[in-house]
Amino acid sequence: MLDGRHLTMGIETSCDETAIAILADGREVLSNVISSQIDIHKNFGGVVPEIASRHHLENINGVLDEALAEAKVTIDDIDLIGVAYGPGLVGSLLIGVATAKAISFAKDIPLVGVNHMHGHIAANYIEFKDLEPPFLGLIVSGGHTNIVMVNDYDSCEVLGSTRDDAIGEAYDKVARVIGLGYPGGPKIDELAKKGNKTAINFKRVYLEKGCLDFSFSGTKTGVLNHVNRAKQKGDDINTADIAASFQEAVLEVIVNKAISAAKMLNQDALVVAGGVAANSRLNDMLSERCKEEGIKLYKPSPILCTDNGAMIGCAAYYKMKKGEISDLSLDAYPGLEI
């Protein structure tokens, strides 16, 4: 407690960001420290799990000190520890979980295990102080592409998911094909601004009528074929046009499906979450379509879209409010479902 306010520490290590935040009363961010390993993993063209795990271990104590110092609190002020225990890379998750459990044990602070994906949704509670469930959610990230109905702070129902690649994976693969390297998402987004989005008509995959699932592998293969054909003919490859056209194709499907879900379910709001929510073109398309359709759009600022401790702390706070406390037997679940 600090001046009568409840303090939550949120710990997040599910992929390549070591992150710890301190929140007051669940929604106010006092500190949000993120130590990224992107510079290390880009040498390998993607996240190397063993290396990520080693770096999390070396980073986490410093991140913890920094998070407390920045919030101007001490560990004795903390009332609750939230930690992402899945989904994610097992070697990465375990550093956060082991740290959270160790602190909980040493200082007798209650512990709550949080689903990383619920954390992404919770980022919106921090950004928009009045937002409350139920609402329709769109989760777009490196490992996930989902349309969900968020029924409560701790529960959501999946209405649609990808049948092959997640949107972030598709971006990474296309980035590799056109020589952009890792991380693919931000690089394609940047390059696409210089390209013509109607230059190449890549396939838009909608699957069965009324279906909210996604499939991106066909579009990704389309890019691969386009590049190979051009190489065979000795044509110049305009990577900016490819980036813009690819991005337009996949984002158009995502936006159309999210809007039709809102109409089907009579929802007047759409809440976007996940790393890819920081994509500028997705933002433009969603803003435009939601305005046309009279749907209110919620999207966290970029710092809350990437993996961070604040979103985990917020989700933990609401789980605690529902009485869902974990104990010291908490384990990591790399394949945890939404």
Add this chain to the structure above:
Amino acid sequence: MYILAFETTGKYGSTALIDDGGNFCVHKSYDNFNHLKDLTLLADTCIKDMGIKKEDLSAIAVSVGPGSFTGIRIGVTTARAIAQVLKLPCIEIGTLESFKELEINEMICPIINARRGQVYGAIYKGEEEVLKAGPYMLTEILDILKEKKPENVIFYGDGIDAYEEIISENMNEVGLKFKFTEEEVRHQSAELVAKAALKKYVNGDLIRVYDVHPDYMRKPEAQQKLDEGKL
């Protein structure tokens, strides 16, 4: 004075608590590689067993490897976080060195399986280091034993599980007397870490949280490939 000690580098995770008189309690998990789930619970049991409070702890000790990379990380991460929030010094113990605390007067050879004919191993006779802890080919270690011709050699560690036959053949070939320890006492365990830590504590051999590092003894495979230009 109390030291809490962790051992998670092998197949069974364990925690021990030792006082300045050398009295200790130890709790083990007999589930294979369930360290993350069990470790803090085992620590909690130790604290309750000895009837102390966490504020009574004087230092946190941890076995830093070699061994299972994941196991090493669970122990080191747990130890570091506890020491950090309780503002305690740490004590690093090498997994192989901890076997010296068995205080056996014969030659002992702890070996940890590192696959493809490789082990992390050492050879000790009492306090004497016949072979320093490190990554070796199993055959290198066996050759040293053959050359030293001790009266008897006792093997420890999960290297036995992997290489029992090869070791037996080699020892029999030169008529060396040897013994494989039973499963229950074969593996690294936290009371050995605690005993080694007590000695270091008495000698003032304490380090800060940030100076506790895993001793993997091997780079990640991807890093090796990158360094060799083969990525």
